[in-house]
Amino acid sequence: MNKNTLRKLSYGVYVVSTWDNGRATGCTANSAMQITSSPATIAVSINHDNYTNKCISETGRFAVSILAEDSDPSIIGTFGFQSGKDVDKFSQVKYSVEDHMPVITDSCGYLVCEVIDKLETETHTIFLGEVKGAELFGDKEAMTYAYYHKVVKGKSPKNAPTYIPEEEEKKAEGTTKKYKCTVCGYVYEGEELPADYKCPICGMGADKFEEIQ
């Protein structure tokens, strides 16, 4: 069995958000898909360990912000590599409240959903949501997971089903000089890492980077 086959499934990059007692919270996700067209429903898959999972179960509602190719990649780090239990993620991004839910405005658009069913698995909950609100912010190209990996050179948060352990990632790398962010795994390529460099994904400074082979 070659588990790399799973990497050939195609995804977008999303922020799934909801309320936590009046405070906006959410997490990065790539597992979202439309299920039915009338009524429009979508399914999202959220790890049990994500604080967002508990909050969606409590509010019964969630929003999906569909990231665009030109969305600030730090959004992915903000929502993917920190826990909403400890950090006020939405204080770090531009957002608005649409159809009663917090959504990222630096995106293609959003879907606001009401949970109508769910399916539990060992590690993730699949929430089935009926779309109650939806809007586009202009006409932007959606960011695909492949684009994120190839162009933004990002990495999956550990809770993502698409997460690949570090050793396997390393094998896929080339032989040029590379510096890896020890917080989120973002890889900088170049002659030297500038002293004032900040990780475009999680915002950490050059001191958090280490040279990798």
Place this chain on the structure above:
Amino acid sequence: MNKNTLRKLSYGVYVVSTWDNGRATGCTANSAMQITSSPATIAVSINHDNYTNKCISETGRFAVSILAEDSDPSIIGTFGFQSGKDVDKFSQVKYSVEDHMPVITDSCGYLVCEVIDKLETETHTIFLGEVKGAELFGDKEAMTYAYYHKVVKGKSPKNAPTYIPEEEEKKAEGTTKKYKCTVCGYVYEGEELPADYKCPICGMGADKFEEIQ
């Protein structure tokens, strides 16, 4: 509510297949996503009206063939615009039996799954499958749904959740001379439609095409 927002979700293009009393059958799908990594599970969404749905329920197993950018686009038509009840779809494509399941060899690779749970919706079943076998056929680029629409210029089968009624599709078209396949909706663009032209999606001849505005 702008339903076009749903079109910004990203997908791949797949053939979901299984057995029908010893005969291979399947259908085109774009709704497939990984749910958990250990054990590896994926979810696929199949319309109740697809004959494949009934066959998966009976066998408790399915395979997902992940189409590549260079997969013959007629596979999409063969599996998307005909019913496996009436037609022996697999007789029209190259396939092999892997991990006891029929898979399309003109693809990136396959995932063979055992159904471990399911979630019913009004029109679709979400099958949760544990991956029991997986292999890559070389290193090909996976076909995304966006690529299929932009490059192959294909259309969604009516049972797909991403299906958009014909009038709305027309609005999105430009003003050059176009001929549309009346069977699958594939649009040919050019000065004139050659008399011996065959639809690359469903294989129908030029007589099944009509000029559209």
